[in-house]
Amino acid sequence: MNDVTIDAESRTSQVTAAMKGFAHEIGALSAFRLESCIHCGMCADACHYYIATEDPQYTPIWKVEPFKQAYKREASAFAPVFRWFGFKPAVTAEQLAQWQHLLFDSCNLCGRCSLICPIGIDVAALIEQARHAMFDAGLAPEELYRKAEHQQRTGQPEASLEPYREQLRGIGEQFGIPLPIDANEVEVMLCVPRTDIEHYPAAVAALGLVMQHLGVSHTFRSDALVAENYGYYAGGKEWQRAISLRLIEQAIACHAKVLLIPECGHAYTALRWEAADLYGKELPFKVMAVTEYLALALAEGRLRLGKADIGSVSFQDPCQLDRKGGVTEAPRTLMKAMGLDLREMENNRSFSFCCGGGGGVVDIERAAPLRYRTMEIKLREIDATDGGTFLTGCSDCRHSFDDAKRHFDWDKTPQSLLELVAKSLAPPRAAL
Numbered sequence: 001m002n003d004v005t006i007d008a009e010s011r012t013s014q015v016t017a018a019m020k021g022f023a024h025e026i027g028a029l030s031a032f033r034l035e036s037c038i039h040c041g042m043c044a045d046a047c048h049y050y051i052a053t054e055d056p057q058y059t060p061i062w063k064v065e066p067f068k069q070a071y072k073r074e075a076s077a078f079a080p081v082f083r084w085f086g087f088k089p090a091v092t093a094e095q096l097a098q099w100q101h102l103l104f105d106s107c108n109l110c111g112r113c114s115l116i117c118p119i120g121i122d123v124a125a126l127i128e129q130a131r132h133a134m135f136d137a138g139l140a141p142e143e144l145y146r147k148a149e150h151q152q153r154t155g156q157p158e159a160s161l162e163p164y165r166e167q168l169r170g171i172g173e174q175f176g177i178p179l180p181i182d183a184n185e186v187e188v189m190l191c192v193p194r195t196d197i198e199h200y201p202a203a204v205a206a207l208g209l210v211m212q213h214l215g216v217s218h219t220f221r222s223d224a225l226v227a228e229n230y231g232y233y234a235g236g237k238e239w240q241r242a243i244s245l246r247l248i249e250q251a252i253a254c255h256a257k258v259l260l261i262p263e264c265g266h267a268y269t270a271l272r273w274e275a276a277d278l279y280g281k282e283l284p285f286k287v288m289a290v291t292e293y294l295a296l297a298l299a300e301g302r303l304r305l306g307k308a309d310i311g312s313v314s315f316q317d318p319c320q321l322d323r324k325g326g327v328t329e330a331p332r333t334l335m336k337a338m339g340l341d342l343r344e345m346e347n348n349r350s351f352s353f354c355c356g357g358g359g360g361v362v363d364i365e366r367a368a369p370l371r372y373r374t375m376e377i378k379l380r381e382i383d384a385t386d387g388g389t390f391l392t393g394c395s396d397c398r399h400s401f402d403d404a405k406r407h408f409d410w411d412k413t414p415q416s417l418l419e420l421v422a423k424s425l426a427p428p429r430a431a432l
Ligand code: SF4
Pocket: 046, 047, 048, 049, 059, 060, 063, 106, 107, 108, 109, 110, 111, 112, 113, 114, 123, 124, 127
């Protein structure tokens, strides 16, 4: 929780201001969403937290209940009636503090509930807005708050012994692959998931290798290396904006036509769908996920792939790329081109379950026991496919599954689709 030292009186006025702000800023669309729920409960059956626990508190629409209360009291058509007769009491700091668990620890912002709602309520969008109010009330989880604050100030979510720029240079030298930094007049600007810098350097090298294969001018920018946006996770809208602006300004500075999002689902959402809104005007470049960029290059004959020769695979559809981004067939096109025998999970494409780590949940330490419980649904589905190799298109998913491997002593090791593409380039360019 941020601002832990704040006194009770200040906390109450902070909460009151945050809830009033939420009620007045949600806009007509969200107000309509809050008003139109018919309490059918179908979103509960879509959410892996409810499915795993059968605990009603994990019903997605219940997660925004205090915000519905605040909206009705402050901004709905009958707000004065709700206030005068006390039908909707003011949301208290204690009530909101209890909701921290529901809005952060037990929601991946995966959007499966939104997909299922029969009257089209985007519950995940409401939860995202509720996170903004939680942040304003000083109730973002400490881990997310700390990383968001550090990232908006320095560009990195955490200090590292060696700055990411130097680590990137080291990865280039280790793999013998050029990873240009701070070039100008390029076609494509690249960034990296911090997860790759810290855990999967071969995935960073793979990105450089495929760009080299495509012969497209490209660069990383040392002021905007990190793809993830911890402001988005924490609910800090101004910090989310500042972090997005770093990338936007650097893409403009090097005149990139494409800002390429690596294997990182939430980075794609933050930049593809939310950055222009926060920037205030249309972005002067395209934002593309690496899989959709590569599928396009394949269709144009610029990407040449040989057979991967690893037999059957299963594939984790990252929620933010598939369900929220529509990047569904691109990874399948790449897998087909490499001759892979894809064994689909029972819930695949837009209906795929989250890896359990999305929305910053993997960073919240106290959330781990519940996260493991929900992940069992996913692990069972993966095992049921009989796919020999398990592939992901998101570094955060990969990190979550690696963590599950350790926790459950699971016999699968998640692999990166991008790394597999780099290994299958024809003719082979280098070993990863
Ligand atoms: S966004 Fe995902 S995790 Fe959050 S409530 Fe909806 S289904 Fe559950």
